[in-house]
Amino acid sequence: MKRFAAITLAILLCADVLAAGEIFDQATLDFARQVRLDGWQRLPVQVPDRIAIFDTLARQHVSGLYGDCSIEGTSPEFTFLELYFNAGAYLNKPLVAVGDSRLRRMLAATIDSPPLRQQLERTGRLPPLGLIQFNEVIFLAKTGRAVREQVDIQQLGWLFQSLSVLVSQDKLARPVQALRARAESFILPAWRIVPLDPASGGYIPPEGLFDATDANAQKALGAEISKWMSDQLGNFMLLGKAWRSRDAGEVNRLLEQIRQDFAARAGGGALPAWRAGMELQYNRFKGYWLAMALLGLSLAGAALASRRWAARLSTASLVAAGAVLAASAAARWIISHRGWSLPPLTNQYETLLAAVLFAVLLGLALGAILRTRVPPMAAAAFAMAALAVLMIQPGPVKADIAAPGQILVSPVLGYHVATLMLGYSAIAMSLIVSLAYLIYTGRQFLAKPGRFRRLENLLPIPPRPPEAAMPAAQVAEASVENMPEAQIPAVAQECEQAAVAEQHAQAPSPDWPERLDQANLALIRIATFLVTVGVVLGAYWADLSWGRWWGWDSKETWALMTLLVYVAIIHLRQVSAPSARATWTAALSVVGCLAMLFTWWGVNYLMGGLHSYA
Amino acid sequence: MSKDRSSLDKVIAFAGGTWTGLVLLGALFIYLGAATFLSPPEASERWLCRFDLYAAWPLKLLLGLLITNILVATLYRLRPGLAHLGAWLAHFGVVVLAVGSAMYATRSVSGLAVAGRPSATQPFAAVEHFFIKGTAALYVWQSDSGQVRHAQNPLGRLKAGTLQAEPLQSPDKNVSLTPAELMPSALPDLEWRDDGPAVATAAELLVRDGQQTQGQVVSNAYAQTRQAERAQYAINVLEPVEWSSPPQPKAVKGKDTLTIWPRGEYTVAQADGGRRKGKYQLAQEFALTLGGRELKLTVQRFMERSYLALAPRPGGGPLARPALRVQVKLDQWEGPVWVMYQPVLAGPEAFSPFNTLPLGGGRALSLAFAPQAGRLPVPFAVTQVQPAEGPSGQPTGEVISTLAPIGPDNKLGAPRQCRLNQPADLGPLRVFAGDVNWPLEMYYQVTTRPGLWSIWAGCLLVLVALPYSFWLKPLLLRREMRA
Structure with missing residues (x-):
């Protein structure tokens, strides 16, 4: 045991030692250890819509470029500065992540250079050289961040040629542009350590930093701040030289x-210390692992819910x-500095986070109202799945707190998206309840009894009477034939009493499928209402922003289709046979949830349109 | 008689049946799902001849049947009362919404208005016209010694293929124009002819690259031809023939650029800034290094009167666009001219590039597509444009316009502001901030919205009905049963 612990400790200690990799050499990693x-x-730094902290800027920039906020174990801050001051050394390194898988395939097929192709296939990344314009490489050389020997003209030509061909294909034009934009950020990242202008109390235009020596900029900014910025530029140049x-x-x-100069200049006005601290903590610890663990605990508690302490633990964990x-979510809202009228609901990451939160709240509320554990369990299951997506961040789902498009800066947006997310979380929970219902009832059709015994053990299903056991009334009825006539009236009375008693015994507690159906119906009603409100609010917003209330945009159409499914469920419950009602509801709920998922995610990936942001 | 009643009952039961409604809902679901896949965002590329699934008769029929089903079910099957109040409200909400939508769809007018000014210091010109959304027109301009006249030819939805349409309006009575063919998806190509108005000059080359030999047409007018797509190396090393004045070959960044001159000379502008000259003779091969490759070239011929021709490309793809072939009759000459729909600006409301025919004697005829122009019900002027600021005072990149209604009988009062998410109402007209080509052009979307009140009323009825049916009605009924 001690030996195992020692080995584990050794592995952990080794992990802390930075090892040279594809991007950084050992000298750079040694330097990384020495830089404080x-x-x-x-x-405080200025990003397009707010004052953020440098940690945020570094994380967003490095993850935007590389696909991960840390390269080979170095801190995002070091990576940012290293790529900035020493850009020339990385022109030929596989730094720029090719996020779009289709583009990656096409590039691998069209790039003439075998080493470059192998690099792309192995790492999923390309070197910046060739993705950026030639004059931008010259800009790097002019600012001392690269030397001519570091520029491999042939490589530049290969990539440029390949991208020129691919950009003419309609479906690849956008990914190619995104890739080029990503590579361009390598040359000139959003590098704006600009405090507030003390004279006006407002923002200094970002260009001001670079134009501080320009006469017009000096006039616009004021002589005092211009001189200060010129001094800082001098310091930055010295820093770059020492860094290299x-x-x-x-x-x-x-x-x-x-x-110290920036802190003295900005004071506490640019970014209060508490907000900077909150942002730093948020960047490091979003709480998802903790939430995931608590949700797991809640599910486990619900599975053992026959014991009171387990049921309480389940509810407490979910809370x-x-x-x-x-x-x-609140920290993100405060950090985003968008004001109270614009909640964090402006991209896929934020809407998913909202849906997870709403699902948990809805699960708790419905569990309390319906006095059943089904909604909280469904909420926990959905929340765990959605949190996994948030943590992995596939495709365009990005955790960056970025400025939303100007068209999204509307108070109606918050209501529209929040209502829809509430509805979507109800739909997702309904899917889990429906699947549980279908699996439970479907097992009777399966040939092998006991296949779902483990599920049965997991779910708190009340024990069913053995199929062979005959009700008391039937037993009595069966033995009547062999009975003397004199005893028949007494036995008949006994039978009647037994039948009534049996009926009373079954009536008060509905069985598990009924509970599932009851919870499903409650969720479906909530979802139908909220999605309807969300769609109407969306129409109102579209009328206000786009000048038409309905435009058959793909997202609008699929939202309507989702609604149609739930309208169909509600009507079908009116006309279907009572025995088939719950099955129809569960089956169509699955269809409805698939339609919802396509509305929410599928449309963005497959169709585009006006709603691609969410 | 009783048999008739029974049949009528059956018809009503069927028309207002829940199962009928469910089948219609299913059909609507399938139809809309298919429409989203069959009407991709690039639908504008199939302009003029596109089949808009959202405006097609099957959708109208389905919606009509569904509304009929709802009406019949509500009036014949749902007794008025507390139990069915929610259903009544929801069903009538849907009907009111449908009526509003029909009014909006048939009577609303919307489009794009452009306010322009010659320079940043001058005021914007008054906005009196707008381009009507969803319409198409072929514009014909005639320039003659500085005078420009134009004619607008509205085009309905045209059927793809050969057309037998009426002649188009032409500003010049000596020029007759007739739409002859509509190609939903065409690819530009270069051909040549010996008569008619010259559009461009071009040279036809034979390029031998190792074992591979290909024909190339290069021109100073149309760089992106199908040859460019076919031969990858060609677009990297061969540039269009230069006939510009002064005759200096322009180097293209990072490429060796070949320029063929009519007097038997060629020039290569190298990527590194150097220049080379050489001589050639028609139909005789000469060696050349271009883009690091050893090529053998033969100038087959010049095309003094080359013109943009289009070839149909049924599958679509890059560079392919819809195009209209117009038969032009000019004095003694008659021939085809293609007008391609390739929007210059984003969105289908933009102009296509002009196709200009020099007619000789300082005259020229230009053809281009654009939406139909209409007169605004309320003309307005852009009196001020200022940048907007975000919550922290940072510039957002958005602008705020101040719009003033104009005209002698203006009763609409003071100017009002217009920005994103904050449209300006000018009488029946609502003006929305659109794109900005700062500082010279401002784009506004203008629209009238008849029937919108009915749409909102319908939505409100549905929104009241749902919570009543789902949560309030069961409570009320339970209380009633207990009583």
């Missing part, structure tokens, strides 16, 4: 000097998971 960037993490020569002592001195998720 702790103070820079909270440095790997002079860790000088780098640390300049980093500290710049940090705690909801609190963690709510805190995470």
Whole structure:
């Protein structure tokens, strides 16, 4: 045991030692260990719609470029500065992630250079050279961040040629543009350590930093701040020089000097310390692992719900998971600095986070109202699945707190999206309940009894009477034939009493399928109402923003189709036979949920249109 | 008689049956699902001849049948009362919504209005016209010694293929134009002819690249031809023939650029900035290094009167666009001219590039597609445009326009502001902020919205009906039963 612990500790210690990889060499990693960037993490920087901290900027930039906020174990801050000051060294390294799988395939098929093709196939990334314009490479050289020898013209030509061919294909034009934009950010990242202008109290235009020596910019900014910015530019140039020569002592001195100058300049006005601290904590710890663990605990507790403590643990865990998720969403809302009228519901990541939170709240509320564990269990199951998607961030789902398009800056957006997300979370929970119903009832048709015994053990199903056992009334009836005539009236009375008693015994507690159906109907009603409200609010917003209330956009059409499924379910329950009612409901709920998923995600990936943001 | 009643009852029972409604809902679901896949966003590329599934008769029929089903079911099967109040409200809500939608779809007018000015210091011109959304017109401009006249030819939905349409209006009585063929998906190509108005000059080359030999047509007018698509190396090393004045070959960044001159000379502008010259003779092969490749070229011929021709391409694909072939009759000459629909600006409301025919003697005829132009019910002027700021005071990139209704009988009062998510109402007209080509052009979407009140009323009825049916009615009925 001790030996095992020692080995584990050794592995953990080794993991902390940075190892040279495809991007950074050992000298760079040694340098990374010597550079002190702790103070820079909270440095206020200007991103397009707000003042953020440097940690956020570095994470967003590196993950936008590389697909991960850390390269080979270095901190995002170090990676950002290294790629900025020493850009030339990485022009030929596989840095730019090709996110679109179709584009990756097409590039692999069209790139003439075998080494480049193998690199793409192995890492899913391409070097910046060739993705950026030639004049941008020259810009790097002019600013001292690259030297001519680092530019492989042939590689530039290969990639440029390949992309020129692919961009003419309609379906690849957008991914190619996105790839080029990503690569361009390598040249000039959103590098704006600009505090507020003390004279006007407003933003300094981002270009101001680079135009500080320009006479017009000086006039616009004021002489005092222009001089200050010129001084800072000088410091940055020195920092770049020291960085490239790997002079860790000088780098640390300049980093500290710049940090102090900026802190003195900005004061607390640019970004209050509590908000900077909150943003740093949010970047590191979004609470999803904790929420996931709590949700798992809640599901496990519900599975053992025959014991009172387990049921309480299940509810408490779900409440705690909801609190963690709510805190995470609230932190994101505060950090985004968009104002109270614009909640964090402006992209797929945020809508999914909202749906998870709403599902937990809805599950708890319905569980309390209907006095059944079905909705909380469904909520926990859905929330776990959705959290996994948030943590993996597939495709265009990005955790960045980015500025929404101007068309989205509307108070109606919050109501429209929030209502729909509530409805969608109800639909997702309904799917889980429906599947549970279909599996439970479907097992009777399966040849092998006991195949679902484990499920039966997991779900809190009340024990069913053995099929062979005959009700008391029937037993009595069966033995009447062999009975003396004198005893028949007494036995008949006994039979009648037994039948009534049996009926009374069954009536008060509906069985498990009925409970599932009851919960399903409650969820379907909530979903139908909320999706209807969401669609109507969307129509109102479209009338206000796009000048038409309905435009047969793919997302609009699929939202209507989702609604049609639930309208059909509600009507079908009126006319279908009572025995088939719950089965129809469950089966169509699955269809409805698939339609909802296509509305929410499928349309964005397959069709595009006006609603591609959400 | 009783038999007739029974049949009528059966018809009513069928028309208002829940199962009938469910079947219609299913059919609607399938139809709409198919429509989203069959009407991709690039539908604008099939302009003029597209079959809009959302405006087609099957959808109208389905919706009509569904509304009939709802009406019959409500009036004949649902007794008025507390139990069916929710169903009544919801069903009538849907009917009112459908009536509003029909009014909106048939009577609403919307389109794009453009306010322009010659320079940033001058005021914007008054906006009196707009381009009507969903319409198409072929515009013909005639320029003659500085004078420009134009004619607008509205085109309905045309059937793809050979057309037998009426002649188009032409600003010049000596020029007759007749639409002859509509190609839903065509690809530009270069051909040549010896008569008629010259559009461009071009050269036909034979390029031998190793073992491979290909014909190439290069021109100073149409760089993106089907040859460019077929031969990958050609678009990298061969550039269009230059006839520009002054006759200097223009180097293309990162490429060797070949320029063929009519006087038997060629020039290569190298990617590294160097230039080479050489001589050639028609139909005789000469060696050339282009883009790092050793090529053998033969200039087969010049096409002094080349013109843009189009070949149909049924499968669509890159560069393919819808195109209309117009038969032009000009003095003694008669020949085809193709007008391609390739929007210059984003969206289907933009102009296509002009196809200009020089007629000689300083005259020229230009053809282009654009939506029909209509007169705005309320003309307006853009009096001020200022940048908008975000909640933290940062510039958002958006602009706020101040619009003032104009005209002698203006009773609409003071100017009002218009920005994204905040349209301006000018009488029956609602103006929405659109794209900005700062500082010279501002685009506004203008629309009238008849029947919208009915749409909102229908939505409200449905929104009241649902919570009543789902949650309030069961409570009320339970209380009634207990009583």
